[in-house]
Amino acid sequence: MVRALGVELRRSAAPLLGVVVLVIALVVLRMGPPNSGSVTWTRQWGMLAEWVRFPLMFSWPVVVGLGALQGLRDRRSGVEELFASTPRPRAHRALALLGALGIGVVTAQLVVTAIGAVRVDGYWQWSWLLVLLVGLVALVAAAWLGAGLARLVPSPLTPPVLAVGALVLVATALRVGDLDDDAPSGLVLRLTLLRPSTPSPRDVFHEPAGSFTLAQGLFYAGLALTAFLLLAARKWWQALLPVVLAAAVAVPLMPGTPEEVRVASAVAMSEVCTDSGPRVCLTRAHGHELAEVAGPAQEALRQLAKLPDPPRSVREKPGPVWSASREAEPTDVVWINLDELNYFLINEPARGEELTKRMVAGAGTRPCHGMVSPEDPTREIAARTVAGSWVAGRLVPLLSPQSWYAKDVDALVGPAWEALRALPEQEQVARVQAMRAVQGACSGDPLTALTSGAL
Template structure:
C-alpha cells in the first residue's frame, strides 16, 4: 500500500481523477436535459446512472488521452533504459501505475455517483438495483480507456500520441452517436449511453453484459500493451472482447431498452393512482387531484380517478383515451421543475381540456382546438386563463375568440352547457379535431 500511495502521488492519477469529477459534474449540472423532467439525473437511480454514462462522451476521450500521457512518463523522464536494466519484472512495475490510475478513477466515479445519489435518495419512490450494472460498466469503461491510453502511449512514445488519441476517441464517439439504428450493434460498443427517455424503460441487461465483455477486453489490451510493448498483444484481447460482446448486443435501439414493470406498478388511494417511480409525489398531488375530480363532477359523466400513465415510450401524437379517468403524464404536466408548481396550478392543469391531455403537446393544435381546451377549462374553474403565443405574450387573436365562446356558452341553459362541454371533452379525448364544433356548434 505504501508503494501504491507513492505511485498515486507521483503519477498523473490524482489530476486525472479531479478532472473527471469536475467534467462529469459540470456536464450533469450544466446540460439542461439532465436536470429537467422526471428523468433528471437527481430524481431516479436509473436516470442518474444513465446520465453519468451519457456524460462519458466527453470524459472518456479525456481519460484515454491522460492515460497516454502517463504511458509516456518513463520516456519523458529519460529513465526507460535504466528501469529496463533492473531485475524487477516489468509487469510488477506496470501493475502499480495501472492500479494508481484505476484507484483514482474509481474514487472520481464514486464521488459523482454519491453526489447524485444523495439527491436521488430524497426524491426517488422506487429504488431497485438494476442500475448498478450500468454504473459499473461506466466505471470499467473509464479504467479501460486509461489503461489502453497508457499502452498506446508506451507503444508509440510521441508527444503527439495523447492529443491524437483523445481526438480520435472523440471522433469515434460522435460517429457512433450519429449512426443511429444503422450502426447497431456496433454503436453499443461506445462507453456513453443514450440519454434517458423514460423512468419506465431502461438499458437492457444484454447491453450491460456485452459492454462489460468489450471493455474488459479493452482493459486487458491496455495492460498487455503497457507491460509488453507488442502491438499484437493488444489486438488479440480487443478482438476477443468484440467477438464475445457483439452476439449479446441488440441490433436495434428498441431492443437496447427494457421496460421496468416494478417502476410502472400502480398504487391507488383516494382517487389518485401513481406509479412506484413517482410514489413520493403523492403528498403534493393528492390535494389537487381531489379538487380536480370535484370540479369535473359538474359533467354528466365525470371521471372517477386520476391515473398516471406509465408509458415506457411516449408516442407523439397520442391516440384516443377513455374519459372515465383523468390520464396523467407528469412530464406533460410540466410538473418536474426547479420551482414546484402551486397546488392551484396543478389543479388547473389536471382539469385542462375538461380533464383530457393534449393530442400533440410538442407540435400544438389548430388554433380553435386550443381555444376549445381553454374554454372547457374556464367553464369548470370559473375563470379564463389568458392564452399566450410562443413569445409568452397574451395572444391578441385567440383570447377575444375564447372570451366570446365562453360568454356564448355561459348564456345557454345549464343543461345545454354541460352537454356541450361533455361533447367537447369526448372529442378532445378521442383526438378527432372537432372539439370547437362540439362546443360552439360552429364549423372549425
Template structure:
C-alpha cells in the same frame, strides 16, 4: 513488493491528479443537472453513464500523460537493461491509475446520490449494473491511453487522444442517428448495433431502463478492451503486440452479434415496476407511478381540487386522478409499452415538472389547468393534436373554471379572438344546453371521436 510500489504510485504519480480532475468535472456535470435525476435512481445511473462522454477522453489523455513518464525522464534504456520483465514494472502504475479513476467515478455517483436518497421511492436493481459499466470503460480508456503514451511519447499525444476520444464517444452516435436523405429526409436512421459498444448513454424516460443483457454485453466488451490495453502496455516484441489485440477482437466477436440495433432506443425497455401505481385513498383517489412516488404528497391537493371542480359542473365526472403511465421519450418503444386505457371515472394527468430536489414543482399556475384539460383527453394512439381539437379542449376547460386562460406572450391575436368567441358562444346558451354539449364533448374525447369534440365550437369557426 508490488503492493508497496502501488502505494508509492498512488501517492506520487500523476494518477491522483488525473482522478481529481475526473472527480471535479464529473461532479460539476451531474450537479448541474440535478432536476433530471433528483429522486430517481435509474435516471442518475443513466446520467452518470452520460458523463463518460467527457470522462473517457480525459482518462485517455491522462493515461497518455502517465504513459510517457519513462521517456520524459529518459529512463527507458535503464529499465530495459534490468532483468525484470516489463509487465512487472507497468502493472503497479496501471493499477494505481485504474484504482484512482474508478474511485473518482464512484465518488461522483455517491455525491450525486445525495439528491436521490431523500425522495426516491423506488430503487431498480438494474441501477447497479447500468452504473457499473462505467468502471471497465474508464479502466480501458486509461490503459489504452498509457499504451499510446508509451508508444508515442510526445507532448501532443495526450490532447490528440482527448479530441479523438470525444469524437468517438460523443459525436459518432450522433452521426449514426443523423437524419437520412431522399425518401428518409428528416427521419433518424436506425443506429447500428455497434453504437452500443460505446458506453456513454443518454436519453431515457423515467419509466424505462437499460436491458440487463445489453449492460452485461457492454461490460464484456469493455473488460476485453481493458485487457488489450494492459497487454499493449506491457508488450515489447511484435508478437506480443499482435497477441495483445486478441482480447478486444474476441470481445467484439462475442458482444456485437448479440447487441440490439437502434442504439439507445434498442437497448431501452419499459420497467414494469416503475409504472405501477401508488395511491392516496384519504379522499378521492389520486395515484402516481412508483417511479414518482415522492410526488404524491404534492399533487394530491391540486388533483382533488380539479376533481371537485369537475364534479360540480360536469355530468358523470371523474372520481379519481391517475398519473400517466405512458413512455414519452421516443414515443412508445413497442406496442407493449402503451399505457392502459382508463375508464370514464378516471382522469389521467401528465407528470408535473420535477424540481432539483425531486419534488413536484408547482410554483407556476399550469398544473391545475393541465389537470382540468386532461378530462378531455384519452390515449387514442395518435400523438398529434389538430388545432380545432386543441381549441375545443381549451374552451371546455374554461367552462369548468369560469374563465379563459390569459393569453401567453407572443400568442396569435386571431387565435385568442377565436377562443374568446367560442367561449362566449358556449356560455351564452342555456345552462342545460351547456351541460349537454360539454357532456357530449367529454364522451367524444373518451371514444377518440374528434368530430364530436370539436362540435363544441361554433359552426362558423374554421
C-alpha cells in the same frame, strides 16, 4: 505493492486525471442534460446512473490522452532500459501505475455520482448500479489504454493523436448511433453502441436493455485487460486477444434495432395508489409525489362530478411527454402525465389549486398535441380552457400571459366562453360532453364540438 501504489498516487498523473474527469462531468451535467422534467439527472436513480455517463463522451478521449502522457514517463526519464533489465516482472511494475490511474478516475466519477445521489428522491432500483459500474470500467479502460498504447508507440505525438482519434470515434458513434428517426440498425447500430455513454434517456419508464449493458461491460473489460497486457506482456500482439474476444461476444449481444436499446420497466410502470378517498394512482417511478398530487387530484374529481358521467379516478399515464400526439383514451378516468402538468417542468412545481386547474382543464381530458406539436395548438388549448372553466364555474385562464400562444388563445376563449354560457344548461352539458368525446379520441376539433356540438 501498497507502498508503490501510494507513490504512484502522489507522483503520477492519477490526481490530474481525477480532477479532469470531475471538472468535465460537472460542467457537462450543468449545461447538457435537461434541468427540468422527470428525466433530470438528480430526479431518479436510473436517470442519475445514465446521465453521469453522458460526460464520458467528452472526458473519455481526454483520459486516453492523459493516460498516454503518463505511459511515456519512463521514456521521458530515460529509465526505460534500466527497468527492463531488472528481474521484476513487467506486470508488477504495471500494476502500481495502472492501479493509481484507475483509482484517480473511479474516485472522480464516484464523487460526481455522490453529488447527484444526495439530491435523488425517486424510487430505488438495483439496475442503476450496473449501469454505473460499466461507466467506471470504461473510464479505467480509457486511462489504461492510453498508457499501454504509449508504451507501444513511445512518441511525443502519441498522446494528442490518441486523444483526437478517440474524440473522433466517440463523436461519430454518437452522431451516427443517436436513437432518432434516422438511427441505423444491425451491425452499424451495434458498433456505435460501444461508445462509453448510454443513449440519452427520454422518460423514466424505460431503462437500458440488459443485453446492452452486459455487452458494454464485456467490451470495456476486455479493452482494460488488453491495455494491461500492453504494459505487461513481452509481445504486444498477445495483448490484442482479450479485446478481440470481448468484441466478438459483445457486438452480437448488442440490440440490433433502436427500439431494443431501451426496454420498458415493469417496476417503474406499476401503480401506487391512495388508501382512502377517491382513487388516485401514480406510477412507481413517481410514487414519492403521491402525497403532493392526491389532494389536488381528489379536488379535481369533486369538481368533475357535475358531469353526467364523471370520471371516478385519477391515474398516471406512463409514457414519453415529448411527443407530437397521443392515442385515444377512455374518459371515465382522468389520465395525467406529471410532465405535461408542468409538475416537474418549472422551478416551483404546480401545487394545490394550480395542479387541480390543470387536471380539470379539458373537462378532465389530456391534451392531444403533446409538448411537441407539429401544428398550431391554439384551438385545442382554447377548448380545454373553456371546458375547464365551465367545470370550475368561472373563467380560468389556462396559460400565463407570457406564454407563446396566450394572445391567440385569449382571442378564441372569450367568444367561446360567452356563447357557451348563453346556452340552456342541458345544452351546455351536451357541448362539454361532445368536447370530452373529441378530446378523448383525439379525433376532430374540440373547439368546434364545444361551440356547435358537432363531433
